[in-house]
Amino acid sequence: MTAQLIDGIALSKQLRSEVAQRAAALTARGRQPGLAVVLVGDNPASQVYVRNKVKACEESGIRSVMEKYDATLSEADLLARITALNTDPTIHGILVQLPLPAHIDAQKVIEAISPDKDVDGFHVASAGALMTGLPGFWPCTPHGCIKMLEHIDYDLKGKHAVVIGRSNIVGKPMALMLLGKNATVTVCHSATKDLKAQTLQADVIVAAVGKAKMLTADMVKPGAVVIDVGMNRDEQGKLCGDVDFERVKDVASWITPVPGGVGPMTITMLLVNTLEAAQRAVG
Numbered sequence: 446m447t448a449q450l451i452d453g454i455a456l457s458k459q460l461r462s463e464v465a466q467r468a469a470a471l472t473a474r475g476r477q478p479g480l481a482v483v484l485v486g487d488n489p490a491s492q493v494y495v496r497n498k499v500k501a502c503e504e505s506g507i508r509s510v511m512e513k514y515d516a517t518l519s520e521a522d523l524l525a526r527i528t529a530l531n532t533d534p535t536i537h538g539i540l541v542q543l544p545l546p547a548h549i550d551a552q553k554v555i556e557a558i559s560p561d562k563d564v565d566g567f568h569v570a571s572a573g574a575l576m577t578g579l580p581g582f583w584p585c586t587p588h589g590c591i592k593m594l595e596h597i598d599y600d601l602k603g604k605h606a607v608v609i610g611r612s613n614i615v616g617k618p619m620a621l622m623l624l625g626k627n628a629t630v631t632v633c634h635s636a637t638k639d640l641k642a643q644t645l646q647a648d649v650i651v652a653a654v655g656k657a658k659m660l661t662a663d664m665v666k667p668g669a670v671v672i673d674v675g676m677n678r679d680e681q682g683k684l685c686g687d688v689d690f691e692r693v694k695d696v697a698s699w700i701t702p703v704p705g706g707v708g709p710m711t712i713t714m715l716l717v718n719t720l721e722a723a724q725r726a727v728g
């Protein structure tokens with residue numbers, strides 16, 4: 446059996462053209478959606494990601510403002526910038542690129558962002574909204590995974606979903622979103638005793654661990670859907686996911702590639718959230 450590919454680039458293209466249309470309509474009403482991207486320090490990976498986000502905004506007609514600061518920026522100064530962006534009517538979304546330098550309390554910075562502009566969905570109010578089903582921004586990566594499952598018309602109702610990883614930005618919100626779609630959800634993590642016994646039960650596996658090729662073919666039930674959130678480098682320095690793609694693709698029914706899977710969808714959902722924030726601001 447060879448799995449079908451869930452192409453994050455193709456799906457992104459489709460969703461981004463819808464965003465571009467809606468952004469153009471808002472711009473025509475004098476309210477172009479605006480995203481502020483705040484980058485502190487010179488982490489090379491962050492610079493690449495931030496550039497990709499800015500480029501994606503440009504292509505969708507969303508105005509982006511990149512604010513770049515030295516790694517020595519104080520926490521107080523960063524908080525002051527967030528406060529200014531919170532009240533800037535031309536800015537509808539605020540993204541503070543993570544990780545931040547160690548002397549800055551990232552959670553404190555995130556909580557300083559107005560929940561109305563929290564397009565990353567990292568604010569505690571956004572997490573609470575997701576948990577309770579109230580309106581609010583959903584974190585982009587797990588939301589992108591849900592969009593990929595919707596795209597292949599996969600009905601999660603009554604299915605067993607296994608999420609590997611329990612981070613606040615992927616694993617935990619992913620579990621809540623799957624639960625919201627009426628799946629039976631198991632969350633596995635570093636203290637899980639027999640991971641393979643869990644994943645072999647899964648109709649859907651979401652791997653969000655950060656360990657190259659950790660999900661091997663023997664851990665996957667034939668016909669399962671496999672979503673790979675991993676973003677790692679292999680021995681040759683090549684970008685690879687948490688899934689041993691070359692072998693798992695012969696067992697799964699659907700699989701997402703890395704690159705070209707969840708990554709582009711993460712950026713797409715950031716555009717969707719920014720558009721949504723601007724739409725809400727107009728009323």
Ligand SMILES: Nc1nc(=O)c2c([nH]1)NC[C@@H]1CN(c3ccc(C(=O)N[C@@H](CCC(=O)O)C(=O)O)cc3)C=[N+]21
Pocket residue numbers: 493494497540541542543544565585676684703704705706707708709710711712
């Ligand atoms: N506040 C904040 N929000 C984030 O959303 C956030 C963050 N901080 N810090 C870093 C992580 C990482 N992240 C990625 C998004 C897209 C790709 C992506 O598009 N990857 C391409 C490949 C890119 C390449 O070639 O390196 C792909 O998978 O095809 C990767 C990584 C967002 N993050």
